[in-house]
Amino acid sequence: MAGPTGTYGGRSAQERRAERRERFLRAALDQFGDRPGYRSASVAALCEAAGLSTRQFYEEFRNLEEVLAQLHLLVNDWTEQAVVQALTGAAGLAFDQRMATVLRAYVTAATADPRRLRIAFVEIIGVSEELERQRLVRRSRWVELIVTEAEAAAARGEVAPRDYRIAATAFIGAVNGLLHDWTAGQFQASLDQVVDELAALLRGAVRPPDRD
Structure with missing residues (x-):
């Protein structure tokens, strides 16, 4: 043997x-x-x-929670790979076009399989402190991506330089909530409509109205 x-x-x-x-x-x-x-x-x-x-x-x-934790990481990895590929393909584009391309890649990958969406946005919630930390860590990576892209756009003079972290955090929360409700059938919309709405939200987040 x-x-x-x-x-x-x-x-x-x-x-x-x-x-x-x-x-x-x-x-x-x-x-x-x-x-x-x-x-x-x-x-x-x-x-x-x-x-x-x-x-x-x-x-x-060790247990089922460890399986869920591994699945959550895999689901995020699959979506992240799609976004990284989109970023590579959007090199040289203006910020608005680049972000629209990335958002389409994210939405398409995140919603392609309803099971993955449920793992990422439903089943992971409220299981344990350990899984909540994991969820927030992975969420912070999406926030960092938005911050990095906005800061690069500011360096190119496309948007005004400022601290984008709060805006990016709020935007990622809006993305997750919108995708959850969309796939749950809370409203009817096409992929193009969802991407266009998210792109408009992002533009508003990085270009807030002037204050008196």
């Missing part, structure tokens, strides 16, 4: 563990992102959906 670091069926122990972990995460995306939802899920049901044993589950995760 091969040792724990040997090969079996042409795959290493690390490759087999990675495959098991991926199967658990795929099953959890269905279980947490659709029905029954994270709060009604169980280890036994998740293992059955993944076609794996509870022993294998506890070899990979």
Whole structure:
């Protein structure tokens, strides 16, 4: 018999563990992102959906919260990759055009799969202090992106220089709320309408009206 670091069926122990972990995460995306939802899920049901044993589950995760935490990071990573690609493609564009391109990439990636959206904006809320810290850390990365882009635009003379952090934080909150309500069917709108509305909000955030 091969040792724990040997090969079996042409795959290493690390490759087999990675495959098991991926199967658990795929099953959890269905279980947490659709029905029954994270709060009604169980280890036994998740293992059955993944076609794996509870022993294998506890070899990979401490509990269901750790699975949710990993899914939340993955969902954010997928969206972030789409945004980074859009930023690269929008190099050299003016701030308004650049942000419109980024917003379209973000909205498209974030809402492409309702399960991912539910993980990011619904199931993660109120689970534990640890997951709340993780959520805020990942949210702060989106705030930093807006701040960085606004400051670069200010350096180019496209917008007035100022502290953009409050405006960026408020904008990200508005984005998350809008996407949640849109995908939940609270109002009817096309992708273009949602992107246009968010772009207008961002323009207003970085170019506030003059005060007397």
